[in-house]
Amino acid sequence: MSDDNKDALRFAAEYAEKNVDLYDLLGVDALTSKDDIRRAWRKRSLAYHPDKAGDKFDPEKWELFERARDILSDDNARATYDAAMKAKLLRKQERAAMDKERQRFADDLEAAENAARQQQQAKQQKDTEMLQKERERLAELQRMRDEENSRQAAAAQEMDDMAEARRRLKERKEEKAKRKEAKERMKSSSLYKKQEKGPANGAVDVPGDYAVEIDGQRKMYWELVCEKLRARQALTDMDQMGNGPDMQDDTMQGLQQTMSTAKQRIYDAELAYQREIGTS
Numbered sequence: 001m002s003d004d005n006k007d008a009l010r011f012a013a014e015y016a017e018k019n020v021d022l023y024d025l026l027g028v029d030a031l032t033s034k035d036d037i038r039r040a041w042r043k044r045s046l047a048y049h050p051d052k053a054g055d056k057f058d059p060e061k062w063e064l065f066e067r068a069r070d071i072l073s074d075d076n077a078r079a080t081y082d083a084a085m086k087a088k089l090l091r092k093q094e095r096a097a098m099d100k101e102r103q104r105f106a107d108d109l110e111a112a113e114n115a116a117r118q119q120q121q122a123k124q125q126k127d128t129e130m131l132q133k134e135r136e137r138l139a140e141l142q143r144m145r146d147e148e149n150s151r152q153a154a155a156a157q158e159m160d161d162m163a164e165a166r167r168r169l170k171e172r173k174e175e176k177a178k179r180k181e182a183k184e185r186m187k188s189s190s191l192y193k194k195q196e197k198g199p200a201n202g203a204v205d206v207p208g209d210y211a212v213e214i215d216g217q218r219k220m221y222w223e224l225v226c227e228k229l230r231a232r233q234a235l236t237d238m239d240q241m242g243n244g245p246d247m248q249d250d251t252m253q254g255l256q257q258t259m260s261t262a263k264q265r266i267y268d269a270e271l272a273y274q275r276e277i278g279t280s
Helices: 003-017 022-026 034-048 050-056 059-073 075-188 190-196 221-241 245-279
Strands: 211-214 217-220
Touching: 003 059, 003 075, 022 034, 022 059, 034 050, 034 059, 059 075, 211 221, 211 245, 217 221, 221 245
Parallel strands: none
Antiparallel strands: 211 217
16 A cells, blocks of 8 residues: 555545535535546636735635545455444434433433422412411311300300399399388287387477487477487388398387387376376
């Protein structure tokens, strides 16, 4: 193998590794024949020829065109270049496919994560709504219980008030009956009868300053009349107050005794005065 062929093989592998498209550089494709490749080289490289480019001559560009011609015109170099480019293309396609698969996997993973996140959020939202509804249900239940307790308490209080009213009414009726019974007992007692049958005061016109000896004490007639009036007022007050029957019975008897004594003293004073004026 000549040195030119070795160089062509080396540059073929190098350009393939660098992904330099020699076919595109010359404006041909992989099926173009050697003769067409040379004609394409002459046409394309003409602008880069030292005689044509002049001051704009680019040695590297000119060298690339010549190497492209040499590689694609040599069967071994061209085969090496095509195989390397094909392998590189396959690797690129594999990487692209792998990248696509990875991207699909990443997209699927992201979609799954998003779906799981949405499900979790939906579940949390549902749990929150259920918890709120349960709280509202419990609050409503508590409100109904409170209302029922209030209603029962009000009903119980009303029943207690009615019972208390009936009890007080019964007590008043019993008190009234006891007072009536006490009055009846006093009317039927000997003390009451004695009072009713006592002396009639005022039968004799006695001066108020008339003095008389009563129970070892000297009393004016007007004092005796005042004692009688006070006893009568006490009896009236006692009847209006309506105290308990036991207390009323004892107190009433005492007042009746005081009243009877006062009337008796007035009667005695009137008799004494009548005797005095009868003997004068």
